[in-house]
Amino acid sequence: MVKEIERYGIPIIHMATIATISESVGANRIVPTVAIPYPVGNPNLNKEDEHTLRREMVKRALDALTAEVSGPTHFE
Known part of the structure; x- marks a missing residue:
C-alpha cells in the first residue's frame, strides 16, 4: 500500500x-x-523525557517527508 500511495505523489x-x-x-x-x-x-522515562522522545520522532518523520529519496532510506 505504501508504494501505491507514493505512486500518486504523496510521500509516506x-x-x-x-x-x-x-x-x-x-x-x-x-x-x-x-x-x-x-x-x-x-x-x-519520566513525563518530560517521554515528551522529548516523541517530539524528536515526529520531527524526524516530518523531516523525512520533505526529503528527496530514490529508494529505501532510514532516517535515524
Whole structure:
C-alpha cells in the first residue's frame, strides 16, 4: 500500500521497530521506532523525557517527508 500511495505523489513515512519489514513492503522513508510494545514511546522515562522522545520522532518523520529519496532510506 505504501508504494501505491507514493505512486500518486504523496510521500509516506513508515515508522517501524523492525526496519527490514518496512523495506520489504516497499517503504522509501523509514523512521526506526523504540520497541515493539511501545513503538513511539518509552514508559520507563519520566513525563518530560517521554515528551522529548516523541517530539524528536515526529520531527524526524516530518523531516523525512520533505526529503528527496530514490529508494529505501532510514532516517535515524
